[in-house]
Amino acid sequence: MKVLISTDIEGVAGVVSPQQTRAGNPEYERARLLMTAEANAAIAGAFDAGADEVLVNDSHGDYRNMPAELLDPRARYVLGKPRYLGMMGGVEEGVTAVCMVGYHSRAQGRGILAHTINSFAFARVSFNGQELGEAGIYGALAGAYGASVVMASGDDAFIEEHRPLFPHAVFVQTKRATGQTSGLSLSPAESCAAIRAGVMQALENHGRANPLLLQAPVTVRIQTQTPALADLFCQWPTLQRLGGDEIGFEAPTVEAAVRMVNCLSAMSALLR
Known part of the structure; x- marks a missing residue:
């Protein structure tokens, strides 16, 4: 079983402010470590479930946030841009199961730091008449490669939006949104424990999940x-x-x- 873990930062426990997501801010340096810890928890959960190979995709901003030396050495690291498949880079390697860690709700949503791909550029993005956020867009891209989204973590708004798209996925709530830049969060340790358990549970039952398929064109x-x-x-x-x-x-x-x-x-x- 080959697994791709796609990691963003806005849905990570303890992250609520734009300053935490932008390089050059002292708070970002702390937040990127929280992101790395949640990625490592997901990697551990994947190997706990018997994964043969795990790729971890750095999917935030410039795609080079997590210090490579701090990542679980059992995984391979997908980083840097430009790359054709963006937040799903690595899915082309024969991946069958995708875990989305630290994701967030779509633009105009009520979740913490909600946006879709580029908060400066896009207010709404729709594919085939369905408004989608990053998880939906990239979940469909994974589906085009035959891979299913089996697990995802983020705040309650993210989960509410995406449960209908991924009905068989295991969702881990890391925090509850009380505003665009405020929320009630798990501790980093509790969030990591929940993510590790969630990934393990999802992969043990990953055969139940179907790829998200969109009709072309x-x-x-x-x-x-x-x-x-x-x-x-x-x-x-x-x-x-x-x-x-x-x-x-x-x-x-x-x-x-x-x-x-x-x-x-x-x-x-x-x-x-």
Whole structure:
């Protein structure tokens, strides 16, 4: 059994502030260690369940947050960008089960630090008429490679949003959202223990989970944060302007759709 653990930071226990997610802040240096600890807990749970191989994907920001020397040496580390599969990098290695650790709710959601891929650029992202956050988008990408999301951790808003997408997954609640930048959190030790147990439970029953499959071609609709961003993105000739702050395009596959969205995210830096 080959397992991919995709790790973000906003859903990690003890993380509630943007300063904790951005390199260059003293609080970030502490938060990245909390992220690493939760990744190690997931790795341990995977090997407890009998995994033959585990890949851990650094999926936050510039994809190089967790100090490599602090990660469980039994796992292989997927890090750095650009990479075509983003937060699912490594799934192409023959992975059958995916665990999402430290994830968060989608843009305009009520969860802690809620956003979708790029909080500056995107207000809403929909694939085939269904609004999705990062877990849904990348869960569908995993599904396109035949892999199922079997476990996910984050706050209560994240879990409420994503349980319908992954009905057989084991969800671990690390904190309860009381606002965009406030919550009631487990201690790091308690969160790590729950994640390790959750991953072990999920992988012992991973045959029950089905991949999230989206029909191709994929129709993508994006509400941008400002009309200026829609102006910028529509420099791309194949994109359509659907409204003042809304754009759309059709992609032949889920992977192509994800890669296009990530290209738009990178383009948005021109207006920062």
